[in-house]
Amino acid sequence: MASDKRKPARPGLSQDRVLHAALTLADEVGVESLSMRRLGEALGVQAMSLYKHVANKDDILDGIVDLVIGQIAVPEINRNNPGDNWKRAMRRRAVSAHDTLLRHPWAPMLLLSRVNVGPASLRYVDATIGCLRNAGFSYAMADHAWNAIDNHIYGFTLQKLNFPFQPEEYATVAQSFLPQIPAAQYPHLNGMAQQVIDGKHDGLADFDFGLNLILDGLERVLR
């Protein structure tokens, strides 16, 4: 009977369990509040015990970034749909990345501030280059294209996540900021704010706008 309690209520740690707990914790409290002590607590364990399964905190951050990348839809052309093509596939990839990063608001900053060479990252990049290569881009062009699209995804998502107001607040916020941007000093900024106040411009940043500029441009490069 004693041998029955192989898993004594706590399954024991593992790198996998540590990383998934870290991902959950980062989603709940933000990556800036993810500390080794707190992560240990979430796992019912002392902070130092984590170091038996990960090298250090950076190792954890690399790990959870790769988990997030693994959630992004890899670009693939749907062979059952004759109308599908590289452009649609790359758009789906971009939208999927954008959506995924919005679900993990701490991720874009980490993505941009470290080299990501986890298995999910490698697979993601490989599929992207493959999609562009199959479309007819040279290696160099595929490299540049991939880079341009990803800059847009990361830059846009970060700016959006960072903006501290909700769309429905824009008009109110613009109104209250107006005294700080007098027309005499900042005529165009003032004018823009006025447009938002008057409901003539919603002030919404549009992910597709920039993405279309890039994808349409790439299509022209291809011809």
Add this chain to the structure above:
Amino acid sequence: MASDKRKPARPGLSQDRVLHAALTLADEVGVESLSMRRLGEALGVQAMSLYKHVANKDDILDGIVDLVIGQIAVPEINRNNPGDNWKRAMRRRAVSAHDTLLRHPWAPMLLLSRVNVGPASLRYVDATIGCLRNAGFSYAMADHAWNAIDNHIYGFTLQKLNFPFQPEEYATVAQSFLPQIPAAQYPHLNGMAQQVIDGKHDGLADFDFGLNLILDGLERVLR
């Protein structure tokens, strides 16, 4: 004579002096090593004395970001050159921003992770909107255009700063990474690396490539 030593060898602190010292220190040791104690030391002062001149560390970070933005060339059409136009002006702005951020490698991350409403930032944004408005863009279009261009600037610069190898090392690095990206598993990534090794692709990310896609696209939108 005693009244002569108004400035007793050390000029005394001021918000300006604190911010400029912080900027210098950030450039020298990186923003992650910029601590209140270290900044105090650089100014010959205890850490807590800084709080008489700035509200807290975030206040300092906001301040040095605005100092950096102040170094970026504001977009202006040269009236003495009849061939000049909004597109050239916006390109100059983008290149200037890119160059400036490369001189302050810690800055892009801060730029993207906080709301910047310092005087230099406001002026910078106002001039940008103004340039686009004068070119004929609506407020909404100018907003989208500005956003698309800045996403590229920040995203590209961050990726470049973050990449831990020098261009002349690319071939060597690609060679040593090759075993980790076997052709069977990552065919396209492997192929790309092979191109770099063989000198058929320099692997250099090209700031102008993505910028041109966006600017050319905007020009077409304008017509």
Add this chain to the structure above:
DNA sequence: TCGCCAGGCTTACAGCGTAAGCTTACACCG
């Protein structure tokens, strides 16, 4: 049965931002 050792725990250290309160020197005023 013995010894090994993986996987936990404990303690400790240097560094962080900053709250709270103390000290000093100078400006001003009656």
Add this chain to the structure above:
DNA sequence: CGGTGTAAGCTTACGCTGTAAGCCTGGCGA
């Protein structure tokens, strides 16, 4: 001239961080 208010420095202390070093213990292989 004496007295007072205040700006600008200093000191101490608190709770937090990542992690180095070493200890303990239960289970497994020989």
